[in-house]
Amino acid sequence: MMIPSVPFSQARAAKHNGRRVCVIGGGGTGAALAYDLSLRGFSVTLVEKGELTSGTTGRHHGQLHCGARYALGDRAIARECMEESLLLRYMVPDAIEYNGGLFVELEEEDRELEANFVEACAESGIPARIVSAREAVALEGAIAPSILGAVCVPDGSFDAFRLPLAFFAAARFCGAKIMPWAEVMDFERSGGRVVAATVLNRATESFSETRIEADYFVSATGAWAGRVGALAGVDVPIIPAPGTMLAVRERFCDRVISHLHPAGDGDIIVPQRGLSIIGSTQRVAEDPESLLPPQEDIAFLMKSATAMVPGFAAAKRRAAWCAARPLASASGTIPRELLGGEPGGEAKAGRTISRDFVALDHEEIDGISGLCTIIGGKATVLRAMAEKASDLVCRRLGVDAPCSTKDFVLPSWRDYYSGGSA
Numbered sequence: 001m002m003i004p005s006v007p008f009s010q011a012r013a014a015k016h017n018g019r020r021v022c023v024i025g026g027g028g029t030g031a032a033l034a035y036d037l038s039l040r041g042f043s044v045t046l047v048e049k050g051e052l053t054s055g056t057t058g059r060h061h062g063q064l065h066c067g068a069r070y071a072l073g074d075r076a077i078a079r080e081c082m083e084e085s086l087l088l089r090y091m092v093p094d095a096i097e098y099n100g101g102l103f104v105e106l107e108e109e110d111r112e113l114e115a116n117f118v119e120a121c122a123e124s125g126i127p128a129r130i131v132s133a134r135e136a137v138a139l140e141g142a143i144a145p146s147i148l149g150a151v152c153v154p155d156g157s158f159d160a161f162r163l164p165l166a167f168f169a170a171a172r173f174c175g176a177k178i179m180p181w182a183e184v185m186d187f188e189r190s191g192g193r194v195v196a197a198t199v200l201n202r203a204t205e206s207f208s209e210t211r212i213e214a215d216y217f218v219s220a221t222g223a224w225a226g227r228v229g230a231l232a233g234v235d236v237p238i239i240p241a242p243g244t245m246l247a248v249r250e251r252f253c254d255r256v257i258s259h260l261h262p263a264g265d266g267d268i269i270v271p272q273r274g275l276s277i278i279g280s281t282q283r284v285a286e287d288p289e290s291l292l293p294p295q296e297d298i299a300f301l302m303k304s305a306t307a308m309v310p311g312f313a314a315a316k317r318r319a320a321w322c323a324a325r326p327l328a329s330a331s332g333t334i335p336r337e338l339l340g341g342e343p344g345g346e347a348k349a350g351r352t353i354s355r356d357f358v359a360l361d362h363e364e365i366d367g368i369s370g371l372c373t374i375i376g377g378k379a380t381v382l383r384a385m386a387e388k389a390s391d392l393v394c395r396r397l398g399v400d401a402p403c404s405t406k407d408f409v410l411p412s413w414r415d416y417y418s419g420g421s422a
C-alpha cells in the first residue's frame with residue numbers, strides 16, 4: 001500500500017468551512033482529533049491544561065496492540081486494533097517499532113486455551129502462529145525455558161510521545177492552533193448550547209484568562225472527562241482506573257511478551273529502547289491527578305514478570321509509575337463493584353469492562369448542544385476515536401466532509417517543533 005504525505009499546502013490553502021471547533025485535551029485522542037477536524041476544513045483550537053501528552057497518553061505502556069489480547073473477549077475490538085495498528089505503521093513509521101509479540105503459556109490451563117485463542121485471532125483477522133516452547137526460546141532467549149508453548153502475533157511497540165506528536169505536527173500544518181498550558185475552567189451556555197469556554201492560560205508568566213468561542217466543543221479529556229463534563233452540567237460516565245507499570249534497565253526481549261490467559265494484571269512485558277516494562281494493574285481513583293504506584297503493585301508486577309522472563313528479578317529498577325485508564329461503558333454505566341481489589345485478585349473482574357470507546361452526544365443524552373465527549377479506547381486506536389468524534393461534529397454542524405486521515409502519511413514528530421512551516 002502506498003499512501004502519500006499529507007498535502008499540507010492544499011490543506012492550508014483549502015477554504016475553511018467557516019466553522020470553529022475547540023478540542024479540549026492534548027493527549028493522543030485530542031491530537032488525532034485536531035488533525036482529523038483540520039483536514040475536514042474546520043478551524044481548530046486545541047487546549048491542554050498541562051504539557052502535551054501529560055495525561056495518560058504520556059505514561060502508558062506503549063504497546064501497539066494487534067488486538068490478540070482482546071480476541072477471546074471481543075472480536076470487534078480485536079479486529080479494530082489489527083486494522084488500526086496496520087494503518088499506524090504506514091502513517092507514523094518513525095514512532096513505531098514493529099517487533100512482533102509472543103503469547104507464552106505458563107500453565108496447563110494456558111495450554112488448553114491455545115486453540116480457542118488462535119481461532120479467536122483468526123476470526124478477528126489477526127495472523128497467529130503456534131510455536132513450540134523450544135522455538136519460542138530460540139526466538140527470545142530470555143523467556144522462561146519452562147514455558148509449555150507460545151503463539152506468535154503481530155504486536156509491536158511505539159513511542160508514547162512521538163506518536164501523538166506526529167498528529168499534532170500534522171494538525172498544526174493544516175492550520176490548527178495548539179495551546180498547551182491552557183485549562184478549561186468553565187463553559188458559557190446560551191439557550192441550551194455551549195457557546196464558549198473560559199480558559200486559564202498558564203503559558204505566560206502572568207496567568208491570563210481567555211474566552212474561546214466555538215461552534216462546537218469536543219472533550220477528549222480521558223480520565224478527567226467527568227470533571228470537564230460537570231463544568232458544562234453534563235454527567236459523563238467515567239471512572240479513573242489507575243494502573244501501575246514497572247521498568248527495569250535491560251531490554252530482555254525484542255518482542256512484546258504476554259501471558260496467554262484471559263486478559264488480567266501484570267501480564268505484558270513491552271520492550272522500550274533499552275528498557276523492559278511490565279504492566280499493569282487496575283484500581284479505582286476519584287482523582288486522576290498525582291497518582292503514586294502502591295508498593296504491593298510493584299511487588300506483584302516483579303513476580304509476574306519473573307514468571308515470564310526470569311532475568312527480571314535481578315535487573316536494576318529504572319522507574320515505577322501510574323496512569324489512569326479512562327474506563328467507560330457503552331451502556332453509560334460502570335458497575336463500581338467490578339473495580340478495585342488487590343493486584344491479580346478480584347480486581348481481574350474489572351478487566352471485563354469493555355475497552356471500546358464511545359462518543360457521547362450531549363445534545364442527544366443531556367439536551368445540551370455544542371458539546372460531545374469521546375472516552376474509552378486505547379492509544380492504538382486514537383485515529384479511529386478521532387474519526388468517530390469528528391463524524392459526530394460534522395453531523396451536528398451540518399458539514400459534509402468525510403474522514404481522510406487514512407489516506408496520508410503524517411509528518412515526522414520532529415516537525416512539530418518547526419512550528420508548522422512545512
Ligand SMILES: Cc1cc2nc3c(=O)[nH]c(=O)nc-3n(C[C@H](O)[C@H](O)[C@H](O)COP(=O)(O)OP(=O)(O)OC[C@H]3O[C@@H](n4cnc5c(N)ncnc54)[C@H](O)[C@@H]3O)c2cc1C
Nearest residue numbers: 025027028029049055056057061062063184222243379380
Ligand atoms: C496503565 C495503562 C497502560 C496502558 N497501556 C496501553 C498500551 O500499551 N497501548 C495502548 O494502545 N493503550 C494503552 N493504554 C490506554 C491509553 O493510555 C489511553 O487509552 C490513552 O492514552 C487515552 O488518551 P486520551 O488522549 O484519551 O487521554 P489523556 O492522554 O489522558 O488526555 C486527556 C488530556 O486532557 C487534559 N485535560 C483534563 N482536563 C482538562 C481541562 N479542564 N482543560 C484542558 N485540558 C484538560 C489532561 O491534562 C490530559 O492531557 C494504557 C492505559 C493505562 C492506564
